[in-house]
Every structure is written in C-alpha cells, then in structure tokens.
Amino acid sequence: MDKATRPYIICHMVPSVDGRIVTKGWKLPGSGLAEYESTAQTFRADAWIIGRVSMEPYAGKTRIPARKTREPIPRTDFIAKHDADSYAIALDPSGKLTWKSGSIDEEHVITVLTEKVSDDYLAFLQSKGVSYLFGGKTELNLERVVQKLRKDFGIKKLLLEGGGKINGSFLAADLIDELSLLFAPVADGSIGTPSLFDAKEGKGPARQLKLFSMEKRKGDMLWVRYKVKRG
Secondary structure (H helix, E strand, O other), X not given: OOHHHOOEEEEEEOOOOOOEOOOOOOOOOXXXXXXXXXXXXXXXXXXXEEEHHHHHHHHOOOOOOOOOOOOOOOOOOEOOOOOOOOEEEEEOOOOOOOOOOOEEOOEEEEEEEOOOOOHHHHHHHHHHOXXXXXXXXXXXXXXXXXXXXXXXXXXXXXXXXXXXXXXXXXXXXXXXXXXEEEEOOOOOOOOOOOEOOOOOOXXXXXOOEEEEEEEEEHHHEXXXXXXXXXX
C-alpha cells in the first residue's frame, strides 16, 4: 500500500525485557507511566488507536436504548460534527463499547465496526456524537480502515498502542512503520500472557527492523526505536 494513502503508524508500547505487556504485578513506579506519556507526546501524533478492552475505561458505561422506529440504518460511515484536531480510535468490531460522549479529553472519538452491528447501536453512536467507520462485513480489513482514517479525518501520524492481537494484526498486514519500545526493568517470566505481537499460532509474520535510536530514561527504562525495513 502506498504510505501516502494512509497514516504513518508507530507502535508505542511498554514491554518487559522478555516482551510481555501485561504490566499488572510489575510494581512499576509512577515515573514509568510518566515516561510512557512523555515519550508518546514527542511524536506529535494526530491520533491513537487501541482495542475494545483497553478502551472500556475511557468509554464509560451507559444504556443503549431501543429505537422507536424500525427503519434500517445504512451501513455507511458516519462522521459526527466536531472541532477536534486529534482523535481517539477504538477497534470494536462487534459494537460493545457504551460511550458516554463523543470525546475523550477533547479528542474526538472514532470507533471502527463491522457491518454486523445492530441498528440500535448505530443510532446510539449517532446520538452520542461518536464517529464510526466500517472496516468490513464480519471482520476488519485494517488496510481499508487506515486508508479511511487518512482520507476522512486527515490523520497523517497514528500511534498504535494495542494489545498483542491488535498489534500482531497490524504487523501481519505490514502496516507498522516504526516501533517505539520503552522497556521496563522487569523480567516477566510468564507463559501465555500477551506479548508485543501475537499475530497467529505457529510461524509469525516476521519483519526486519533497523535500529535508529536508543536512550536511557528515568527509572532504568530504555527507549529503543526501530524502523520497519521494506523492499
């Protein structure tokens, strides 16, 4: 895919030295989160994207009312009225997030769905001022999604901050341009917990990387940046 038709995508994460990303139990100091946020801000990204489970605390909980009308809602993208210049994006194929509003800290919310979501849910999103994009009929086509983000919202730089499966899906689709890894001074040692990239069982979609930056940060953290090699 021509990169001019999609955002430049940076996967920014805090893994352990053995590549695990579930931080519960690591006992990281508050400075660890501060380092993550401060390094993320240096990218001056237009948007950040995560999955449904990670987005739930931001979305909140509310009731989805049943519509009074039976008129079907077309499966076309919806761009809510907003004046934001940065975006919070959720991958929510089945439409399970119950948004309290269409913004998170002044960032406009975009949710990415499949066409199998209900009309009640689409009407709910419209009422909350949440923009939505369709990424496929029953499964998300990430190439299509990121092209829409560039075309419809002008997003040129996107931070990917997902779980192992989402990051792995972007890796498999060859949509990651850069890795930004803020290694925590922790050896996790667990088996079966998510790692940076969990694309599929067996042999994965290996990508060659080129190191271009390495910097010691507070709290014995190490910030390492790679470009993904192509061609």
